Amino acid sequence: MAGLQPMKFTVFYDGNCPLCAAEMTLLANYDHHSRLCLEDIHARDFSQRYPNIDLQAADQILHGQTPDGTLVYGLDVTATAWGLVGKKPWLKVLRWPLVRWFADKAYLFFAKHRMGFAFFLTGRRCINNDVCLNSAEASQRRTTPPHCAKNMDEDADF
Numbered sequence: 001m002a003g004l005q006p007m008k009f010t011v012f013y014d015g016n017c018p019l020c021a022a023e024m025t026l027l028a029n030y031d032h033h034s035r036l037c038l039e040d041i042h043a044r045d046f047s048q049r050y051p052n053i054d055l056q057a058a059d060q061i062l063h064g065q066t067p068d069g070t071l072v073y074g075l076d077v078t079a080t081a082w083g084l085v086g087k088k089p090w091l092k093v094l095r096w097p098l099v100r101w102f103a104d105k106a107y108l109f110f111a112k113h114r115m116g117f118a119f120f121l122t123g124r125r126c127i128n129n130d131v132c133l134n135s136a137e138a139s140q141r142r143t144t145p146p147h148c149a150k151n152m153d154e155d156a157d158f
Contacts (some may be wrong), residue, residue, distance in 0.1 A: 007067040015040030028083040
């Protein structure tokens, strides 16, 4: 048996948010080298699999986890994920020191009001017929994504 390969970069996202879910679908479609694990924080077994992730905090700001266990947040997650799939290289600009502060403030505003933006842009506030699920209901309908194996076939650049 071959040695263990590096683990994937994990993105913890709000699967109730139409915009968040759409972005994760795009990322998954571009993830040809299986460098990402996209985890819905409302998955049935999420808390058991990721006890280190505070659900309330993850619902307020996008969380990510590097293969060594380091947590990253907000636009750092977005820039890392898109960089790993080789798309949207312009996102690096949002991490430049002078731009970062403004971009992070804009991201926090967006994250706080994402359901309103989702309704404006898509006509839907939440997945599941415009009705947001509470955690218990969400737990009953979501399962572990099959694409989040602990190991991957190719090395990722982190």
